[in-house]
Amino acid sequence: MKKCMLVLLILIPLLTGCWDKRELNELGITLAIGIDKVEGEYQVTTQVVVPSEISMKTSTGRSPVILFQEKGETVYEAFRKITKTSPRKIYPGHLRMLVLGEDLAEEGIAESLELMSRYRELRSDFFVAIAKDRTAEEVLNVRTTIESIPANKMFNSLQTSEASWAATNGIKLDELIASMTSDGKEAVLTGILVTGDQEKGSSKKNVESINPSARIVYDELAVFKKDKLVGWLTERESRGYNGIVNEVQNSVTAISCPEEGKATIEIIQADTKMKGKINKGKPEVDVNIKVKGNVGEVECQINLNDLDTIVELEKITEKQMEETVNLTIETLQKQYKSDIFGFGEAIHRSNPKEWKKLKEHWDEEFAGMTVNVKVDVKLVHTGTEGNSFLEKIEVK
Amino acid sequence: MGFFKKKSYSKLHANSISTSQMMKPGSTNELKINLQENIKRIKDSLGKSSDIIIREIRFGKEESIKAGIIYTDGLTDTTSLQNFILETLMIDINGTELQKKLSPDQNLISVLKDFAMTVGEIKELTNFEELFTGLLSGDTIILIDGYAQGLIISNKHWVERGVTEASAQVVVRGPREGFSENLRVNTALVRRRLKDPNLWMESKVIGKRTKTNVAMMYIKGIANDKIVKEVRLRLDKIDIDGILESGNIEELIQDAPYSPFPTIFNTERSDVVAAALLEGRVAILVDGTPFVLIVPALFVQFFQSSEDYYQRADIASLIRLLRFFAFAIAMLAPALFIAITTFNHTMLPTGLLISLAAQREGAPFPAFVEAIIMEVTFEILREAGLRMPRNIGSAISIVGAFVIGTAAVEAGIISAAMVIVVSITAISSFVSPTYNLAISGRMLRFGFMALAASFGLLGITIGLIALLLHLCSLRSFGVPYMSSIAPFNLSDQKDTFILLPIWKMFTRPRLISQQNIVRQQDSASAKPEPPINKRV
Numbered sequence: 001m002k003k004c005m006l007v008l009l010i011l012i013p014l015l016t017g018c019w020d021k022r023e024l025n026e027l028g029i030t031l032a033i034g035i036d037k038v039e040g041e042y043q044v045t046t047q048v049v050v051p052s053e054i055s056m057k058t059s060t061g062r063s064p065v066i067l068f069q070e071k072g073e074t075v076y077e078a079f080r081k082i083t084k085t086s087p088r089k090i091y092p093g094h095l096r097m098l099v100l101g102e103d104l105a106e107e108g109i110a111e112s113l114e115l116m117s118r119y120r121e122l123r124s125d126f127f128v129a130i131a132k133d134r135t136a137e138e139v140l141n142v143r144t145t146i147e148s149i150p151a152n153k154m155f156n157s158l159q160t161s162e163a164s165w166a167a168t169n170g171i172k173l174d175e176l177i178a179s180m181t182s183d184g185k186e187a188v189l190t191g192i193l194v195t196g197d198q199e200k201g202s203s204k205k206n207v208e209s210i211n212p213s214a215r216i217v218y219d220e221l222a223v224f225k226k227d228k229l230v231g232w233l234t235e236r237e238s239r240g241y242n243g244i245v246n247e248v249q250n251s252v253t254a255i256s257c258p259e260e261g262k263a264t265i266e267i268i269q270a271d272t273k274m275k276g277k278i279n280k281g282k283p284e285v286d287v288n289i290k291v292k293g294n295v296g297e298v299e300c301q302i303n304l305n306d307l308d309t310i311v312e313l314e315k316i317t318e319k320q321m322e323e324t325v326n327l328t329i330e331t332l333q334k335q336y337k338s339d340i341f342g343f344g345e346a347i348h349r350s351n352p353k354e355w356k357k358l359k360e361h362w363d364e365e366f367a368g369m370t371v372n373v374k375v376d377v378k379l380v381h382t383g384t385e386g387n388s389f390l391e392k393i394e395v396k
Numbered sequence: 397m398g399f400f401k402k403k404s405y406s407k408l409h410a411n412s413i414s415t416s417q418m419m420k421p422g423s424t425n426e427l428k429i430n431l432q433e434n435i436k437r438i439k440d441s442l443g444k445s446s447d448i449i450i451r452e453i454r455f456g457k458e459e460s461i462k463a464g465i466i467y468t469d470g471l472t473d474t475t476s477l478q479n480f481i482l483e484t485l486m487i488d489i490n491g492t493e494l495q496k497k498l499s500p501d502q503n504l505i506s507v508l509k510d511f512a513m514t515v516g517e518i519k520e521l522t523n524f525e526e527l528f529t530g531l532l533s534g535d536t537i538i539l540i541d542g543y544a545q546g547l548i549i550s551n552k553h554w555v556e557r558g559v560t561e562a563s564a565q566v567v568v569r570g571p572r573e574g575f576s577e578n579l580r581v582n583t584a585l586v587r588r589r590l591k592d593p594n595l596w597m598e599s600k601v602i603g604k605r606t607k608t609n610v611a612m613m614y615i616k617g618i619a620n621d622k623i624v625k626e627v628r629l630r631l632d633k634i635d636i637d638g639i640l641e642s643g644n645i646e647e648l649i650q651d652a653p654y655s656p657f658p659t660i661f662n663t664e665r666s667d668v669v670a671a672a673l674l675e676g677r678v679a680i681l682v683d684g685t686p687f688v689l690i691v692p693a694l695f696v697q698f699f700q701s702s703e704d705y706y707q708r709a710d711i712a713s714l715i716r717l718l719r720f721f722a723f724a725i726a727m728l729a730p731a732l733f734i735a736i737t738t739f740n741h742t743m744l745p746t747g748l749l750i751s752l753a754a755q756r757e758g759a760p761f762p763a764f765v766e767a768i769i770m771e772v773t774f775e776i777l778r779e780a781g782l783r784m785p786r787n788i789g790s791a792i793s794i795v796g797a798f799v800i801g802t803a804a805v806e807a808g809i810i811s812a813a814m815v816i817v818v819s820i821t822a823i824s825s826f827v828s829p830t831y832n833l834a835i836s837g838r839m840l841r842f843g844f845m846a847l848a849a850s851f852g853l854l855g856i857t858i859g860l861i862a863l864l865l866h867l868c869s870l871r872s873f874g875v876p877y878m879s880s881i882a883p884f885n886l887s888d889q890k891d892t893f894i895l896l897p898i899w900k901m902f903t904r905p906r907l908i909s910q911q912n913i914v915r916q917q918d919s920a921s922a923k924p925e926p927p928i929n930k931r932v
Contacts, residue, residue, distance in 0.1 A: 021738045024753040055754035093742045
């Protein structure tokens with residue numbers, strides 16, 4: 001009898017199993033979500049993959065993704081309403097991109113992100129971007145080629161440009177929330193925009209043409225104050241920002257040669273040390289950037305075989321980078337009064353007591369604080385050539 | 397538990413037939429003085445079976461001695477019967493000194509035994525039990541009128557399979573010979589590999605009707621006495637009418653009858669038996685089967701092939717790791733696939749998720765049902781392939797490959813990924829060097845699939861924990877089944893997951909042979925060192 005009971009006890013849980021089972025063909029795999037604010041309501045747009053169009057075998061040439069859109073008082077309500085139009089329940093577990101409309105960003109993004117950080121099916125490793133001059137819906141409504149799923153195209157080009165150009169910065173949800181909630185740091189988000197004719201972008205023609213009429217492009221960084229968008233950085237400022245917050249992995253930068261012409265330095269390694277201190281009651285931050293680079297391109301007459309030339313190039317690069325960084329800091333101090341660099345955090349780390357006094361009016365302190373920027377450049381290689389062949393052409 | 401109620405077999409027991417039942421009621425077991433009476437009784441007991449030959453002869457001084465020669469046709473060597481018994485008694489003896497001795501006033505039995513019979517093994521017998529056992533195992537019986545004794549002459553000979561290549565445990569490098577059905581040949585094969593006087597053998601007869609010869613072999617001084625005693629005890633406890641294969645004995649003496657895991661190792665290779673004996677294990681050889689049992693058996697032992705020890709240790713280690721990995725695949729692959737595709741989608745890389753989802757478009761069954769269909773189809777094919785006559789086998793493989801591989805996918809019943817998973821599982825289940833552990837994995841696979849379909853990865857994890865607990869609770873003849881892993885033993889790691897070169901194996905497995913642990917002395921002498929800096 002006991003044995004019988006034991007067997008039954010083991011079998012009973014099997015009856016309750018499967019309740020949350022979802023077969024792969026019951027998932028509406030969503031790789032990108034856009035949130036806009038339209039007429040006081042949240043408008044949620046999901047880009048759902050059509051799996052049979054991705055597979056080589058069953059593809060019929062129809063769009064590989066489909067948009068579903070609903071409005072609601074809250075994000076979650078709108079999100080759930082999508083089941084009215086979608087045959088499958090939206091599965092955002094593999095979300096790669098969250099695009100927020102510019103209008104929403106100006107009003108504040110915090111409320112719309114709450115669901116994203118709470119929802120149990122979501123991982124927090126997707127990128128968040130702001131649709132510049134557009135609604136999020138418009139950004140999601142563009143077909144792409146090479147990566148036929150637009151969300152993948154957005155994810156991959158953000159990853160690669162972040163790694164090798166350093167004007168963009170892929171911000172993931174948890175980083176974003178961390179900087180929004182921090183006292184001494186404001187948030188930035190990368191901007192995403194659609195160039196060309198957005199109307200044509202959603203049709204198949206867009207990917208059939210060798211030069212698509214609409215493209216998704218990453219642009220500069222958006223500056224936030226708390227959760228509100230206050231403005232945009234230029235490309236140069238964006239790179240300056242990435243230099244200060246130690247986000248440069250690899251990049252190239254054009255410099256002027258000692259006499260005339262241009263040269264390009266390839267940054268292969270950059271390391272930034274930020275140190276906050278209180279000097280005579282005033283907050284101060286030292287930013288030391290150590291850069292290792294290569295001479296990537298020479299479009300002028302210089303003798304690379306001479307070590308002095310290299311030293312000279314290093315000096316020029318240092319100066320130019322310092323200028324960029326200072327310009328960025330100045331813009332943020334004067335124009336936006338938003339401490340996106342985390343100088344406040346640096347002060348907090350080095351002097352918590354003083355920080356308690358400063359943080360109440362940190363925006364004013366930030367605007368007026370001194371930042372000592374020092375860039376140290378080391379050039380290590382000159383590529384596969386010594387002096388440029390341009391030299392020989394000039395001689396003739 | 398009404399349907400599992402134990403029936404009382406005690407009444408049936410009383411009816412069970414032993415040798416004494418073959419005799420007339422009321423008669424004693426002892427031989428009679430009268431030859432005719434004895435012969436009659438043999439005839440009655442054996443139901444006048446046509447292969448029992450009873451020959452009555454007269455010989456000796458003035459042909460005064462009446463004797464009966466009884467043997468089983470087909471089991472007895474008739475040539476030696478002719479040459480050494482009949483001719484000796486009836487022809488050669490005439491006119492010799494011996495003939496004079498063979499007179500009724502002498503003790504004929506001992507005279508015959510000591511002087512007349514030119515054969516090797518000869519015994520006196522006094523009762524019918526011995527007579528029948530000997531007669532039916534191929535011995536020749538001589539009964540003499542006037543004596544309540546007889547002679548039993550061992551000249552068994554029957555047609556049998558010779559020593560052939562082991563077919564169930566194949567190796568590339570290593571001895572080819574496998575055991576045969578003859579116990580004597582098998583013990584000889586082991587004896588030939590271990591010329592150690594300490595290699596002891598204990599013989600037993602098990603099975604009331606089959607009277608199967610069973611031999612227990614161990615090396616005295618290496619094998620743990622407690623284990624030897626335990627084996628002896630368990631063998632003696634067997635009370636059954638027939639043992640037809642060592643598998644019968646295995647089931648009767650194993651530690652955990654309900655466990656899916658085998659706690660007794662079996663092999664048909666003499667080198668494996670010799671190696672096991674050297675490690676201090678006990679071998680049980682059963683007449684009539686080439687499969688020899690080895691106890692105690694450990695979990696890791698089932699992943700070891702004799703070839704591991706004949707190859708370089710590095711490749712053997714890698715292959716052994718591969719076997720553990722393949723076992724895990726064979727047991728878990730379909731379950732993991734089900735769990736991940738129906739519950740834990742987040743674990744898949746995005747690209748794979750989309751590609752798998754594309755394959756599942758339009759699939760009519762849930763992943764679990766798909767997996768069950770495919771696994772059962774495969775098991776059917778496998779069983780059909782095994783049992784079919786060999787020349788029809790190829791037809792099955794063609795149909796099977798077509799059904800499993802192509803048609804099911806193209807008809808849209810099964811998704812292509814499932815076919816890959818099932819194939820990988822099937823191939824992995826063939827990697828195991830021992831058939832019986834592969835079977836455990838095969839059975840557990842279905843349990844894990846059910847767990848995965850109900851609870852996802854959580855279910856698999858719980859199943860694995862339960863399995864591990866079960867494995868750790870098993871013992872084989874007193875030795876923990878998982879030993880050298882749990883309980884952990886550092887020195888035995890040399891032959892667990894990886895294999896060290898033979899010159900690094902100084903000791904025998906700890907828990908098996910607790911006495912006489914050292915195999916070879918120290919590394920200084922064992923490690924091969926070529927004479928460096930010396931020109932040869």
